Amino acid sequence: MLRAAWALAGVLGLAPGSSEPSxxxxxxxxxAPLGLSERASAGEGLREPVSTREAGVTSADAAxxxxxxxxxxxxxxxxxxxxxxxxxxxxxxxxxxxxEGRTVVEIPPGRYTVRDxxxxxxxxxxxETDQVHAVELPEAWQVExxxxxxxxxxxxxxxxxxxxxxxxxxxxxxxxxSEVELVPRRRWARWAAPLLSAVxxxxxxxxxxxxxxxxxxxxxxxxxxxxxxxVWGARDPAAGATPDDPGPSNARxxxxxxxxxxxxxxxxxxxxxxxxxxxAQAVDRRPPTPRRRHVIALEVxxxxxxxxxxxxxxxxxxxxxxxxxxxxxxxxxxxGISDLGIKLARHRRMVTVQAGARAAYRFxxxxxxxxxxxxxxxxxxxxxxxxxxxxxxxxxxPPPSAERALSMVPYAHFDARLFLLDRWxxxxxxxxxxxxWARRYRGGRSLPRYGTTFxxxxxxxxxx
Numbered sequence: 001m002l003r004a005a006w007a008l009a010g011v012l013g014l015a016p017g018s019s020e021p022s023x024x025x026x027x028x029x030x031x032a033p034l035g036l037s038e039r040a041s042a043g044e045g046l047r048e049p050v051s052t053r054e055a056g057v058t059s060a061d062a063a064x065x066x067x068x069x070x071x072x073x074x075x076x077x078x079x080x081x082x083x084x085x086x087x088x089x090x091x092x093x094x095x096x097x098x099x100e101g102r103t104v105v106e107i108p109p110g111r112y113t114v115r116d117x118x119x120x121x122x123x124x125x126x127x128e129t130d131q132v133h134a135v136e137l138p139e140a141w142q143v144e145x146x147x148x149x150x151x152x153x154x155x156x157x158x159x160x161x162x163x164x165x166x167x168x169x170x171x172x173x174x175x176x177x178s179e180v181e182l183v184p185r186r187r188w189a190r191w192a193a194p195l196l197s198a199v200x201x202x203x204x205x206x207x208x209x210x211x212x213x214x215x216x217x218x219x220x221x222x223x224x225x226x227x228x229x230x231v232w233g234a235r236d237p238a239a240g241a242t243p244d245d246p247g248p249s250n251a252r253x254x255x256x257x258x259x260x261x262x263x264x265x266x267x268x269x270x271x272x273x274x275x276x277x278x279x280a281q282a283v284d285r286r287p288p289t290p291r292r293r294h295v296i297a298l299e300v301x302x303x304x305x306x307x308x309x310x311x312x313x314x315x316x317x318x319x320x321x322x323x324x325x326x327x328x329x330x331x332x333x334x335x336g337i338s339d340l341g342i343k344l345a346r347h348r349r350m351v352t353v354q355a356g357a358r359a360a361y362r363f364x365x366x367x368x369x370x371x372x373x374x375x376x377x378x379x380x381x382x383x384x385x386x387x388x389x390x391x392x393x394x395x396x397x398p399p400p401s402a403e404r405a406l407s408m409v410p411y412a413h414f415d416a417r418l419f420l421l422d423r424w425x426x427x428x429x430x431x432x433x434x435x436x437w438a439r440r441y442r443g444g445r446s447l448p449r450y451g452t453t454f455x456x457x458x459x460x461x462x463x464x
Contacts, residue, residue, distance in 0.1 A: 070127030072105040073134045074114070077141045082122060085113045091286065099143040189282040197278040201271060204278025217274045224267035231260045250314055254306055257317040261304035265458040268302070269426050272460055276420040288368050290419045294463035297334070299324040301429065303457040307447045318441045320455075324358065332362040339378045345444030350384035352440040360415060368419040373412075378433070380407040382440050407437040417461065429457035 074082065077097035084093040087110060095103050095114075107127050114123040114135060123135050189207060197204030201221035202214035234256055280288065301322050309316035320343075326336035338358035344351055360374030382405045413431030420426065432454055433439075439447045447453060 069106045070109050070129060071132040072107065072112075072125055072127060073102050073132060074105060075102045075137070076100065076143050077137050078143050080141070081117055082141075083115045083117075085115055087111050091289065097137075097141065190279060193278040193282040194275045197275045201274055205274070205281060208278065208281045210281065217270070217277075221267065221270050221274070224263055224270060228260065228263040228267055231256060231263060253315050257306045257315060261306065261317055261319075261456055265302070265304065265428070265456055269428070269458050273418075273420055273426050276424050276426075280421050288419045288422050290365065290368060290370065290425070291423055291463040292331070292365060294328055294423075296464045297324075297326045297328070297336075297461050298464075299326065299338075299427075299459050299461040301427075301457050301459040303429075303431075303455045305433075305447075305453045305455040307453055308451060309445075316445070318445065318447065320441060322354070326358070326360075332365070333359075334362070334372075334374075335359045338376055343440060343442045345384070345442070347444060348385040350382065350440075350444050352380055352382040354378060354380040356409075358413075360413075370415075370417040370419070370425070372415040372417075374415070375410070375412040378409040378411065378439075380409070380440055381405075382407070384444075405437070407435060407439055409433050409435045409439050411455075413457075415459075417459075423463045425461045425463070427457075427459035427461060429459055431455050431457065 072084075074095050075097050076099050078099065080097050082095045082097060083091055084095060084105060084107065086092050092107060092112070093105055095105060097103065109127050109129050111124070111126045113121055114125065116122055122138060122141065125133055125135050127133065193204035193207050195204075196207055197217075200218070202216070202218035205211075205214035205217060235253070301324065302319060303322070304317060304319045306315055307318050308314060320341065322339045322341040324336060324338035324340065326334045326338070328334050336358060337355060339354055339356040341354050342351070343354070356376055356378035358374065358376030360372045362370055362372040364371035384403050386403055411431045411433035413429055415427055415429050417425040417427040432452065434452050435447055435449055437449050439451075441447075
């Protein structure tokens with residue numbers, strides 16, 4: 001897990017300094033507050049914020065200023081939300097239209113597209129340094145003067161107060177309640193933050209100017225790791241000493257092993273998740289937009305289960321690492337190859353190769369949370385040197401020089417995923433499996449035929 005986390009931190013460090021292009025405008029209620037994005041212009045490390053504010057604009061407002069930003073004036077218009085997307089497909093601002101006033105959007109120079117909540121293009125505009133441009137809305141978005149007067153609650157024109165007020169980044173004074181947090185972007189933090197989080201959990205968040213968030217992550221990670229170690233060392237050393245040890249010892253062992261698997265999965269997910277979060281916070285603090293229209297998804301998973309074992313207590317914790325390659329055939333439906341892995345056992349030179357097929361349907365995908373359900377089948381092939389206890393009993397066959405065995409394990413699963421970046425997600429996957437033949441694990445261990453098991457999986461997925 002530690003090597004994989006370091007590799008992940010390196011991959012994020014080499015990623016570009018902006019988030020991935022989204023498939024459309026971000027999810028959110030129509031009444032959401034006016035958006036604020038602090039994305040820097042490509043390659044320039046711009047520190048000025050991209051802001052939206054509602055105000056009246058006169059000819060005096062069009063005079064060039066000293067901000068280095070361009071201004072777009074949108075509205076007045078019918079109530080609704082429009083999204084501003086740059087030439088690279090990145091979402092940079094959310095504009096809330098109101099009939100009683102216009103909205104001023106301050107953005108870096110460049111060409112932009114205005115889209116509605118469904119992703120349809122409303123207008124294309126180009127912002128220039130220290131220039132003001134009016135965005136002409138289609139008739140469907142325009143509002144009549146009478147309707148504007150009714151919305152403002154008066155019979156005459158009114159000057160609405162700003163909805164969002166922004167100030168210079170270097171201002172030492174605390175922002176008033178109507179301001180939005182302004183955070184300077186440091187390009188080197190996009191690789192330094194995840195690498196620091198890989199060394200010290202929460203360190204990347206502290207580097208991003210979020211010490212409280214970093215302290216919470218550090219405390220949670222250390223607590224889960226210490227809890228995992230404590231549960232791992234809590235086995236009764238006298239367990240199994242009595243030949244006919246009664247059942248309660250087995251019950252205690254099942255609870256201990258179940259807690260060990262759950263705590264280990266939680267610690268791993270939190271550790272990897274805070275590395276992704278450190279990169280996301282360093283690049284762009286807007287909520288991620290999951291890749292709903294992805295074609296291929298790669299997943300690394302670790303499943304653990306409590307099953308039968310020889311001796312007393314008669315249970316043990318079985319773990320299994322695997323890789324999956326899933327394709328989205330139609331929206332919400334995925335099908336692909338799963339449970340890819342190789343397991344080795346030095347004694348008898350045992351080698352087990354496994355692969356399977358899996359299908360799932362995503363029945364919920366709101367915001368950054370996805371929920372899905374499905375099933376699949378896992379196939380295993382095992383080869384080992386011959387031994388006194390063969391893999392398959394067949395008295396009619398002569399002892400072979402090498403033994404081979406096959407296994408099939410159908411299962412049903414539930415999948416809950418949380419996106420921390422547009423393309424990266426963490427998942428928790430409980431599933432129920434039923435081996436039709438003995439199922440093999442690392443070290444030559446195995447679960448018996450027809451031994452129904454409940455497995456808990458922790459996954460890391462990336463979408464293309």
